[in-house]
Amino acid sequence: MAEDLSITLGSKQEQYESLLPQIQGLLEGETDLIANLANVAAALKEQFAWFWVGFYLVKNDELVLGPFQGPVACTRIKKGRGVCGSSWQEAKTLIVPDVEKFPGHIACSSLSKSEIVIPLLKNNTVFGVLDVDSDMLNDFDETDQFHLEKIIALINL
Numbered sequence: 001m002a003e004d005l006s007i008t009l010g011s012k013q014e015q016y017e018s019l020l021p022q023i024q025g026l027l028e029g030e031t032d033l034i035a036n037l038a039n040v041a042a043a044l045k046e047q048f049a050w051f052w053v054g055f056y057l058v059k060n061d062e063l064v065l066g067p068f069q070g071p072v073a074c075t076r077i078k079k080g081r082g083v084c085g086s087s088w089q090e091a092k093t094l095i096v097p098d099v100e101k102f103p104g105h106i107a108c109s110s111l112s113k114s115e116i117v118i119p120l121l122k123n124n125t126v127f128g129v130l131d132v133d134s135d136m137l138n139d140f141d142e143t144d145q146f147h148l149e150k151i152i153a154l155i156n157l
């Protein structure tokens, strides 16, 4: 696996295109889920410098905080609660341009302004989510959805 990440400047698209093969390299040959989630969170945080990047994993019918990069965060989220719990319930990616306008948004930090949550699926069942928070409004769009879903699909299960 690569030891250093090469950080790219340029459009969002270019940044994802440079990052994807590097993440592929990081995950290659490693089957430990926590190790892989930890490296994906670190690589995304390093490239994009988002406010918070991390995973929640389904445990006993709740989402429990997993590997992440950023400030300390809420540890448990119920199904259907907040953006993460809604993405889990609906089994689909949610893009929230302004978290204050999302009913039931869970504010782990008042600095978080927009958010994207991607469900992690195995055999059509959600077993966790990737949550990315930005301190800027309207920071996520379909480009992020497309590439983040691709990155998630690389994780060895």
Ligand code: SME
Pocket (backbone or CB within 6 Å): 052, 073, 074, 077, 081, 082, 083, 084, 085, 104, 105, 106, 107, 108, 109, 112, 115, 131, 133
């Ligand atoms: N805002 C999320 C909670 C997780 S933190 O942002 C890290 C939500 O509404 O589900």
